[in-house]
Amino acid sequence: MRLAELSARSGVSTATIKYYLREGLLQPGHRVTATQAEYGEEHLRRLRLVRALIQIGKMPVAVAREVIAAAEDTSLDHHMRLGAATRALPRVPGPAEDDEATGIAHRSVDALLEQLGWHGMHDEPSPALGTLITSVAALVRLGYPCDTAHLLPYGRLAAELAVADLDAVEEQPTAAGQIEAAVALTVLYEPVLLSLRRLAHVQESARRFGGR
Amino acid sequence: MRLAELSARSGVSTATIKYYLREGLLQPGHRVTATQAEYGEEHLRRLRLVRALIQIGKMPVAVAREVIAAAEDTSLDHHMRLGAATRALPRVPGPAEDDEATGIAHRSVDALLEQLGWHGMHDEPSPALGTLITSVAALVRLGYPCDTAHLLPYGRLAAELAVADLDAVEEQPTAAGQIEAAVALTVLYEPVLLSLRRLAHVQESARRFGGR
Numbered sequence: 486m487r488l489a490e491l492s493a494r495s496g497v498s499t500a501t502i503k504y505y506l507r508e509g510l511l512q513p514g515h516r517v518t519a520t521q522a523e524y525g526e527e528h529l530r531r532l533r534l535v536r537a538l539i540q541i542g543k544m545p546v547a548v549a550r551e552v553i554a555a556a557e558d559t560s561l562d563h564h565m566r567l568g569a570a571t572r573a574l575p576r577v578p579g580p581a582e583d584d585e586a587t588g589i590a591h592r593s594v595d596a597l598l599e600q601l602g603w604h605g606m607h608d609e610p611s612p613a614l615g616t617l618i619t620s621v622a623a624l625v626r627l628g629y630p631c632d633t634a635h636l637l638p639y640g641r642l643a644a645e646l647a648v649a650d651l652d653a654v655e656e657q658p659t660a661a662g663q664i665e666a667a668v669a670l671t672v673l674y675e676p677v678l679l680s681l682r683r684l685a686h687v688q689e690s691a692r693r694f695g696g697r
Numbered sequence: 698m699r700l701a702e703l704s705a706r707s708g709v710s711t712a713t714i715k716y717y718l719r720e721g722l723l724q725p726g727h728r729v730t731a732t733q734a735e736y737g738e739e740h741l742r743r744l745r746l747v748r749a750l751i752q753i754g755k756m757p758v759a760v761a762r763e764v765i766a767a768a769e770d771t772s773l774d775h776h777m778r779l780g781a782a783t784r785a786l787p788r789v790p791g792p793a794e795d796d797e798a799t800g801i802a803h804r805s806v807d808a809l810l811e812q813l814g815w816h817g818m819h820d821e822p823s824p825a826l827g828t829l830i831t832s833v834a835a836l837v838r839l840g841y842p843c844d845t846a847h848l849l850p851y852g853r854l855a856a857e858l859a860v861a862d863l864d865a866v867e868e869q870p871t872a873a874g875q876i877e878a879a880v881a882l883t884v885l886y887e888p889v890l891l892s893l894r895r896l897a898h899v900q901e902s903a904r905r906f907g908g909r
Contacts (some may be wrong), residue, residue: 496796497826514816533835533838533839534839537835537838537839541786541832541835554866560869563906564903564905564907567898567906568899568902570786571838571898596879601897603897611895611896611899613891613893613896613899614892616888617889619753619888620888620889620891620892622887623745623748623749623753623885624881624882624889626745627742627749627885629865629882630865631889636893637859638858638889639893641888642854642858642890642893643890643893643894643896643897644901646851646894647894647897647898647900648743649847649850650894652897653841653842653847656842659788662863665717667898667902668842669836669839669896670841671831673836674832674851675891675894676828676830676832676834677832677843677848677851677854677888678854679823679825679828679887679890679891680757680826680828680832681825681851682855682859682887682890683823683825684823684826684855685815685852685856686883687783687825688856688859689856689862690779690863690879691817693867694774694775694776694779694862695776695786
């Protein structure tokens with residue numbers, strides 16, 4: 486299909502598509518004349534993925550490019566490609582403070598990882614671990630429950646979700662399909678999970694406090 | 698304590714504290730002279746909450762102000778105040794598209810709410826419901842599993858988390874304390890949950906694909 490059709494089918498303007506092509510987020514089409522290129526279903530699919538990362542995952546264009554590049558880097562083994570793609574996902578760990586609360590958070594999280602049987606997390610510190618410690622430190626400062634006993638149910642639920650997520654990844658027949666699925670499911674199921682938690686809060690609050 | 702001490706204890710600069718005072722995010726201190734005010738533990742606590750909303754919850758200042766104002770609006774009943782505070786939390790539902798994928802997402806989510814026994818969700822549509830539908834529609838467009846059977850485990854886990862969260866809210870002895878806890882726990886446990894899911898992915902991926 487030509488650019489105009491790719492635009493019509495994806496709902497993305499031709500100007501934006503050209504921008505993604507220049508930025509390397511979308512692979513080039515097959516050149517048919519000096520000024521025209523032909524695009525296929527793989528371009529439409531990539532365009533939908535890029536839009537999802539940017540609109541739903543709220544990723545800046547530069548981060549989306551990094552994620553796509555990591556997913557395409559075939560010099561890495563399969564596990565590393567899955568990891569590289571999701572490690573490039575935006576997590577802002579916040580300021581690394583070195584106060585008492587951060588110390589407590591470190592100990593809480595270490596004990597949690599131990600109890601979950603998750604090893605090797607400190608070998609290659611991930612942004613997710615930084616975010617976890619920063620968030621727990623903020624809870625400590627406000628005096629809210631966040632010791633290992635309180636965190637453990639969240640960790641166990643996360644482990645259950647990871648099994649379901651990786652099952653969905655393995656349903657994809659090709660290695661490239663699995664990497665794309667890992668990125669898409671990681672990003673797109675985050676708002677699903679947070680939205681459902683918010684809706685569950687409303688239900689549970691109505692049940693307990695409704696009309697009070 | 699004076700402004701300088703409030704700044705030292707909170708780690709927030711005096712310029713930022715003055716800005717929060719002007720913007721109504723921090724309640725005014727008790728005036729002692731024409732140019733000086735005295736602050737108490739309640740100011741320190743509020744400041745920590747505001748910092749957590751902005752830094753960890755990534756809330757714009759205007760949204761944080763709205764959340765604080767909703768939490769303080771004593772004209773609402775307890776359930777409504779809990780809800781007002783969390784409904785003001787930032788959820789960007791994305792563009793309301795009206796394509797086939799959005800129609801499928803609507804039906805999937807309706808069936809999910811029915812199976813979870815969550816009623817009254819459409820009476821007062823929340824940003825969380827919009828985010829959920831938009832995210833599911835993006836999954837549909839990419840052809841990933843997101844029918845009711847796939848969403849149900851996420852919904853059940855969210856319901857379990859909501860019970861734990863509301864238990865923590867009810868541990869607070871005062872109504873004001875419960876509202877603050879609802880806001881803080883909603884916002885601060887989101888990065889905890891997402892970080893743990895990312896870490897669980899790394900573990901599960903290493904278990905399945907390690908060294909491949």
